[in-house]
Amino acid sequence: MNKTLIMGSLLLLVLFSSCKNKQMGANNPNPILAYPVEAVAPQDVELKSVYPAVLKGQEDVDIKPRVDGFIDKVFVDEGAVVRKGQPLFKINSPTSVQAVQAAQSAYNTAKLDVDRIRPLAEKGIYSSVKLSTYENVLANAKGALNEAKAKLSWATVTSPVNGIVGTINFRQGSLVNNANVLTTVANTTNIIAYFSINEKDLLTLLKDMKGSTQAEKIKNMPRVKLLLSDGTEYEETGKIETISGVVDAVSGAVNFRASFPNKHGLLRSGSSGKVVIPQPISNVIVIPQEATFNQQDKVMVYKVLGDSVLQKSILVKATPDGKSYVVLDGLSAGEKIVSGSIATLKSGQKIKVKSLK
Known part of the structure; x- marks a missing residue:
């Protein structure tokens, strides 16, 4: 057999093999692919529930005048730290001054009457009953005078608590009465976070807590964290203090109150944040979220x-990391x-195992 014939035979063999391979590939358009596979195993994790909250001081007191009049002086500025009993405003109250003057006049008259009648009663010229009547008038006049002076002292408006002064709503020269809020003093030694959770989450939360009563369960609740409005985590943890005993009929939510220490004064009354319950x-x-897909309202x-x-x-x-799921049921x-x-997967598809964890 010459070389030309041998070379021709080899070429035909190569072409035949190539055509056969192409035909086999055409008959298997869906080759079995390899996918990563893992065997699920139980572990311990910490979930976090986050709820929007409104922050208030442990005491937020509206400061209202107890007498009518014009503001004469404002002793403090907004944001000032004040002590209990410290003057905040001075009110010029003409009616209070007039009341003191009238009460003083009535007292002076009653005292003159008693001073005049007493010697005569001692000599028997007037009866002791008449003296007692004048003395009663004097006692009433003295009481009225003390009351008028006390009301006049209200013209100096003082702080009822230690705290920080909020917005000052009225300035010098403003006419005010007991319906006006001059400012608010917030005691922010501790900050109270008010938030609410829905009824379903409440039942889940209480079910996992130790204790036979709600009070015992609250006592055993973990310390909570606070996320500030800029997304940073507050340095101090807080404690849930109360859970409302009534579910809101409209929202279906239950109100919570948590307290956070505020020794550095970073937290302010009226600000917002988010309470994190571990x-x-x-x-x-626990499985990776990339192992799941949604089908209608179900996770698959x-x-x-x-x-x-x-x-x-x-x-x-x-x-909390947003990358995994805790499987509550189904696996x-x-x-x-x-x-x-x-x-690229579908139910019933055959696969190869790429890796097994």
Whole structure:
């Protein structure tokens, strides 16, 4: 056999093999692909529930005048730190001054009458009954005078608590009465965070807490954290103090109150934040969110059964990092799921295992 014939035979063999391979590829348009697979196992995690909150001082007192009149002086400025009893405003109250003058005049008259009648009564010229009547008038006049002086002292408006002065709503020369709020003094030694959670979350929260009564459960609740309006975490942890005993009929929410120490004065009354309640959970399955997909209102995974996959609905809750889910129902320890690259999968599809964790 010459060389030309041998070369021709080899060429035909190569072409035949190539055509056969192409034909085999055409007969298998969906080759079995490899996917990452992991066996789920229980672990301990800490979930966090976040709720918007309004911050108030432990005492937020509206300062109102107890007498009518014009503001003569403003002794403090907004944001000033004041002590209990410190003067805040001075009010020029003509009616209060007139009341003191009238009471003083009545007292002076009554005293003159008693001073005049007493010697005569001692000599028997007037009866002791008449003297007692004048003495009663004097006592009433003295009481009225003391009351008028006390009301006049209200012209100096003082702070009822230690705290920080808020916005001053009226300035020197303003006409005010007891319906006007001159300012607010907030005692911010501790800050109270007011927030609410829905009834379902409340039942879940209380169910996981130790204690037979609500008071015992509140006592055993973990310390809570506070996220400030800029997203940073406040340095001090707080404590839940109360849970409302009534569910709001409109919103279906329950009001909470948590207290945070404010020794550096960073927190201000009237500001906002978010209360973070940690929820430690033991012996639960955690899976990556990339292993799931949504189908209508359900969260699904691909469960590995032998060499194929099957869609499975699960109940989940997101972890604080936003990258994983805690599986509340639908998976058991030791079961295998496809842990990623699930976009090309469908239920019943055969797969190869790329990696097994």
